[in-house]
Amino acid sequence: MLRVHSVESLGTFDGPGIRLVIFLQGCNFKCLYCANPDTIECLGGIHYTAESIVQMARNQRPFFGARGGVTVSGGEPLMQARDLIPLFKMLKDEGFNTCIDTNGSILTADVKLLLEYTDLVLLDIKHIHPEKHQMLTGMANGRTLSFARYLQEQNKPVWIRYVLVPGYSNDVQDMHHLGEFLEKMDNVQKLEIQPYHKLGVHKYEALGWDYQLEDVPTNTAEQLNEARDIFAKYVREVVVN
Template sequence: MIRVHSYESMGTYDGPGLRLVVFLQGCNFRCLYCANPDTIAYKGGTDTDPEEIVRMAVSQKAFFGKKGGITFSGGEPTVQAKALLPLFRRLKEEGIHICLDTNGSIWNKDVEELLQLTDLVLLDIKEFNPARHQTLTKHSNEQTLLTAAWLEANNKPFWLRYVLVPGYSDFAEDIEAMGEQLGKYNMIGRVEILPYHKLGVHKYEAMNLEYLLKGVNENTPEQLEQAAQLFRRHFNTVYIN
């Protein structure tokens, strides 16, 4: 069984084309800006038969067209890598394009096989500087960068996603350093800059949790464009999502 938090049909922000987005339960990061705090706990969600997800994907296949498919997000999907393997194999049998939105921080044989079955990885790099990444997520970014290197070495296409949080992940020197290391990767199809937002703050209130970035303002258009210019020095295709 797979622990599913929720679904989104006809999603357009999590991979190419129209997509069925499956948000999974459980995450090993504690990002200060997390918009889905209700997906963090490992317990919770709805225990779901993988075949139910296959049926949903097949029923929407006509809408996917040539570019669309299914995206697994969260939470952190690789927390459930072992349970996802049979599902991914079935989706491949049905000819459905698979995206995996991951922070890249978990590594074992199940995760490696899962990535091999994935058509496109959406790799979330929260911050390049190790200390700032630790502050922002309460977790190391070492394995995330190793995962990026593995994707490159194994010719696995991926998109780099970066949430631009004022005062936390908008440092020019960190974006430059990341560009110098990853800009040479041929497998990075695009960079997506995700603006910081407060759309999930009401969830913290409902869960009686304190939102720790309430004093941080959302990005101005100028801040987003400045970051995009920094990324464009190193990457060919950069979008503000």
């Protein structure tokens, strides 16, 4: 049984093609810019069986085309890796493309098995600098970078996602360091720059939490172009979402 926060039909920003996106409840990071802070707590959510999600995928199959499929996001979906294994087995048995959007901080035997049934990993690397990563997320980045190396060893297709937060993750030297880390990985197909936004601020108010980046402005076109040009030196395809 999976604890699901919400479901999005016909998603276009979470993997290739048109996708059914399942957002799971619970996250082990607490990113300062999180747009869905209501997914952080592990308790709550709606319980779904693997069969019920597969049935949703069957119903939406006509929209998927050759590239679409099912993406599991969060929260942090790998916190529920054991319960995702039967779901992904069923999806693969029926020919669906499978994708996981993760912060890469969990690499257990269950996660390794789950990855065998995963076509694509969307890996969110929040920051290459350990201390800045800790400041942004409340967690160190060592596990995420080790996860990236494991994906490389397994030759698992990866799209990197990077949120460009002015004053936090747009330092030129840091972006070059991340690019140098990724350059060695032939399995990295794309890097997606995610512009910083404040669309989830109202959720913090509803939860009674302080939003700590209130004074941080959204990205300028120049900042986005600079980041794209830097990463394009290292990764074969770079896009701004």
